[in-house]
Amino acid sequence: MGKTITEKIFDAHLKDEPFSGTKVLALDVVMCHEITTPVAIADLQWRNKDRVFDPSKIKAVIDHVTPAKDSKSAMQGKILRDWAKRHNIRDFFDIGENGVCHAIFPEKGFIRPGNTVIMGDSHTCTHGAFGAFAAGVGTTDLEVGILKGVCAFRLPKSILVNINGKLNRGVYAKDVILEVIRRLTVNGATDHVIEFRGKTVSDMSMEERMTLCNMAIEAGGTSGLCMPDQKTVEYLWQFISNDYKDQADALADFEKWHSDPDAEYDRILEIDISDLEPVVTVGYKPDQVKKVADVSDVKIDQVYIGSCTNGRISDIREAAAIVKGTRLSSGVRGILSPATPKVYMQALKEGLIEIFMEAGYCVANPTCGACLGMSTGVLAEGEVCVSTTNRNFNGRMGKGGMVHLASPATAAASGITGHLTDPRTLIK
Amino acid sequence: MKTFGGPVLFLDRSDINTDEIIPAKYLTEVKKDALKPYLLEDLVLDGFEPDGSWRGSAKVIVTRANFGCGSSREHAPWALEVNDITCVIAENFARIFRQNMFNGGMLAIELPCEVINEIFALSKHGDIICNIDSDKKKLEFLWEGGSKKIDFDLTEFDNALVKAGGWVEFADARY
Ligand code: SF4
Numbered sequence: 001m002g003k004t005i006t007e008k009i010f011d012a013h014l015k016d017e018p019f020s021g022t023k024v025l026a027l028d029v030v031m032c033h034e035i036t037t038p039v040a041i042a043d044l045q046w047r048n049k050d051r052v053f054d055p056s057k058i059k060a061v062i063d064h065v066t067p068a069k070d071s072k073s074a075m076q077g078k079i080l081r082d083w084a085k086r087h088n089i090r091d092f093f094d095i096g097e098n099g100v101c102h103a104i105f106p107e108k109g110f111i112r113p114g115n116t117v118i119m120g121d122s123h124t125c126t127h128g129a130f131g132a133f134a135a136g137v138g139t140t141d142l143e144v145g146i147l148k149g150v151c152a153f154r155l156p157k158s159i160l161v162n163i164n165g166k167l168n169r170g171v172y173a174k175d176v177i178l179e180v181i182r183r184l185t186v187n188g189a190t191d192h193v194i195e196f197r198g199k200t201v202s203d204m205s206m207e208e209r210m211t212l213c214n215m216a217i218e219a220g221g222t223s224g225l226c227m228p229d230q231k232t233v234e235y236l237w238q239f240i241s242n243d244y245k246d247q248a249d250a251l252a253d254f255e256k257w258h259s260d261p262d263a264e265y266d267r268i269l270e271i272d273i274s275d276l277e278p279v280v281t282v283g284y285k286p287d288q289v290k291k292v293a294d295v296s297d298v299k300i301d302q303v304y305i306g307s308c309t310n311g312r313i314s315d316i317r318e319a320a321a322i323v324k325g326t327r328l329s330s331g332v333r334g335i336l337s338p339a340t341p342k343v344y345m346q347a348l349k350e351g352l353i354e355i356f357m358e359a360g361y362c363v364a365n366p367t368c369g370a371c372l373g374m375s376t377g378v379l380a381e382g383e384v385c386v387s388t389t390n391r392n393f394n395g396r397m398g399k400g401g402m403v404h405l406a407s408p409a410t411a412a413a414s415g416i417t418g419h420l421t422d423p424r425t426l427i428k
Numbered sequence: 429m430k431t432f433g434g435p436v437l438f439l440d441r442s443d444i445n446t447d448e449i450i451p452a453k454y455l456t457e458v459k460k461d462a463l464k465p466y467l468l469e470d471l472v473l474d475g476f477e478p479d480g481s482w483r484g485s486a487k488v489i490v491t492r493a494n495f496g497c498g499s500s501r502e503h504a505p506w507a508l509e510v511n512d513i514t515c516v517i518a519e520n521f522a523r524i525f526r527q528n529m530f531n532g533g534m535l536a537i538e539l540p541c542e543v544i545n546e547i548f549a550l551s552k553h554g555d556i557i558c559n560i561d562s563d564k565k566k567l568e569f570l571w572e573g574g575s576k577k578i579d580f581d582l583t584e585f586d587n588a589l590v591k592a593g594g595w596v597e598f599a600d601a602r603y
Contacts, residue, residue: 138502138528
């Protein structure tokens, strides 16, 4: 019987099986941010174990609340900064060069096909876009990852989501993943990984694949994975050109991770997205998904464009195409947070920042900010935001606020009209 | 090893997420104890008093499916722990939350839907106490005038983590 990509990665990294079914994997990358890591550092110090297994495999960033908003968040940043220095962690990104973790780490080329990756952050599944097994973990798992370079998992079963069909105008990767979550439900993929395959996925750019994989956790998935292909090679080429003879050589190496044709799946979901329309969440759960056109009476107070889901350059271009030459509807606040400094600078070069500012947007620095209701656009009680982020939980963006998750195009279009708006009605 | 068992708090809803268990605005706390007053502050549940009047009178939570979904924050099990709640019983859990419970030496017990329904039905008797024997894998629910025993299952790994008092000690001794 053939193997899935996940089984191949588990086999290649298996370090121990202390009990039947418990797989302890060697880790290639351990990623850290300032919310969940300081507690791990404090605990390691308390246990007299303030060590790291391999500083070159640890990547760290201050991203959730940056610049610090108060003395407590400043202390979290300081703990991470001092620790990175103490242990000679070179890949540490502080203010001025920091961006949202799941946007900046791929941009730096840190994730490769076949890697095992953990982070104290549930959206670590994003990095599965490179054909890696990337899982969010809690602080204790992170702590052991930092100390020993290992993490324990039960081998997750796999769900194959086969996506075919051509995306309609105004429909994007974000609409596709919301539709997948609607079908799987919020715990339909618990203890599973989701393999995203099919023609639609192979046609997608790496950025679009990251948007897909980013929200695997919203269906409960341990990781979302795409098969590494020529697009993966091209994206990573500037980082790997010394390791391979040519791109064909790299591709052949990457393809060894592909799931075998006779691999076994716990479930196969076939989705034809040819008829998919722009969608949006309405409610406090990410699987409560409706056609934007059916809920266009919902008024909004704020538009938020950014985050690890949709804060990359392609997202900003997509929104800018709609925002260009318009103004935010009176009474609607617009916030744009490019996910990394590189994205920000590229948007500046292309004149996109100007488009948003002329439309009345506040352009914030790269940070998680309002996505988790910590800074940079928290809602007041009773307010409504259309957001390109990934969670609409009650209170997520501020106590008593309502978040509607949507694509950058839908968010941008809604900002112009003041209510949820199908972007196709405004696409020029 | 931690101690388990005591009065039960029933949370009759599925998909209770970690933002509801402990909102993100408290994540700047580096000490576990600081989380204590904020447990379940944003929980949306009919009949649940978010004023915290239930606090201190519960050691075990019984709830429905997919408890602990959403953010990976281990602050969620910690917020339970500092409130002396060391065991959650549910139909199933989000993976990260479940692992976080055992990694901290706490119990996340999964029981089939029918059994969870039976336990919820007990709440009509008034206050319920749940005794837990993690070695024998037995639960005993007690109320005035009655009791009910239920078996549960733990993997060997979960059991080892509960005995070792968590994953850090287990892993450091072994790797
Ligand atoms: S942008 Fe939002 S979802 Fe992404 S890592 Fe930051 S807080 Fe988490």
